[in-house]
Amino acid sequence: MTDSTETTQLEADIPHDDLCPICRHLLHRPVITQCSHTLCEPCMAEWADVSVTSQMTPIPLTSPESADFNMLAISAKCPMCRTLTSAQRSEEVEERVKSRYPEIYAQREEEYTRDESLKDVSIVSLVVYVGNTAKLVEGSGSGERKFYDWEFFVTVSDTSVVNEVEILLHETFKQPRVVKRRAPYTVRREGWGTFTIRANVVLKSGYSWISSDAVDTAYAKRVSLPLEWTLDFEDGGSQARCKLKLKNERRRLRSS
Structure with a gap:
C-alpha cells in the first residue's frame, strides 16, 4: 500500500489549481464554494466555521422537520476568505483530476477510506x-x-x-x-x-x-x-x- 509520504512525492509537480489550499494534496471529492474556492470536501466540512446567527431559520411549530441535512449546504465562513458561503460537490473538477492523475486520485481515495476508520477526530x-x-x-x-x-x-x-x-x-x-x-x-x-x-x-x-x-x-x-x-x-x-x-x-x- 502506498503511504501518504509517497503520495506527497507524486503530487510535487501538480499545478496549484489541482491542489486543495487547506491540506495541500490533490483535490479529493472536490467542492466549490459560492465565493469561488475549490477545496476537498473533508477540509470544507472541518474548517468552515458555522455561525448560529446565520443558521437560525424560523419554522412552524408543527413542521415535521427531518434531522438529516447536507453538511455542505449550510451557511458557513469559508476557511480561505471567511466569507459567509456554502459549497457543493463539483463533478467537473472531480472528473478532471481523476483523468489527469488517476493513480494519485486512487491513492487519495484509498487513504481517505482507511483514515476515516482510523482517524481520531470526525x-x-x-x-x-x-x-x-x-x-x-x-x-x-x-x-x-x-x-x-x-x-x-x-x-x-x-x-x-x-x-x-x-x-x-x-x-x-x-x-x-x-x-x-x-x-x-x-x-x-x-x-x-x-x-x-x-x-x-x-x-x-x-x-x-x-x-x-x-x-x-x-x-x-x-x-x-x-x-x-x-x-x-x-x-x-x-x-x-x-x-x-x-x-x-x-x-x-x-x-x-
Whole structure:
C-alpha cells in the first residue's frame, strides 16, 4: 500500500489549481464554494466555521422537520476568505483530476477510506430547535397584561452528545437558572411579559462545537454554545432551527 509520504512525492509537480489550499494534496471529492474556492470536501466540512446567527431559520411549530441535512449546504465562513458561503460537490473538477492523475486520485481515495476508520477526530452534524409554546390563561383579563402559560424548549437531534442545557430566565423569576441534564430540555412558567432567554448547550467530554459562537468552560474548550430566544406569545408560540457541526474526539480520548 502506498503511504501518504509517497503520495506527497507524486503530487510535487501538480499545478496549484489541482491542489486543495487547506491540506495541500490533490483535490479529493472536490467542492466549490459560492465565493469561488475549490477545496476537498473533508477540509470544507472541518474548517468552515458555522455561525448560529446565520443558521437560525424560523419554522412552524408543527413542521415535521427531518434531522438529516447536507453538511455542505449550510451557511458557513469559508476557511480561505471567511466569507459567509456554502459549497457543493463539483463533478467537473472531480472528473478532471481523476483523468489527469488517476493513480494519485486512487491513492487519495484509498487513504481517505482507511483514515476515516482510523482517524481520531470526525465531524458530526447536529440539528438544534429552540422556541416556545404559549397558551392564554383563562380569566387572565384583557388589555396589555394577559397571562400566558408558556414553555421554552431546546430540542437536539442527538441528545447523546449533550451533557447539559443551562437555561437562564429573567432575573425577576424566583429560580432564574435552570440546568437540565437530560431531555426534554424545557422550562415552563406563567407570565405576561416577553423577554429574551439564554440557553447554553454544553457538550459531553470529547466533543466541541465548530463555531466562533462557542465558548470555553472551566473544563474544556468550545464545548458550550449560547443560544438566545425571545419569547413569542402570538399564535401559540414559535420556533427556529439551527443546522450545526461539532467535532467528535472521543476516539482520541479512548486511545490515549
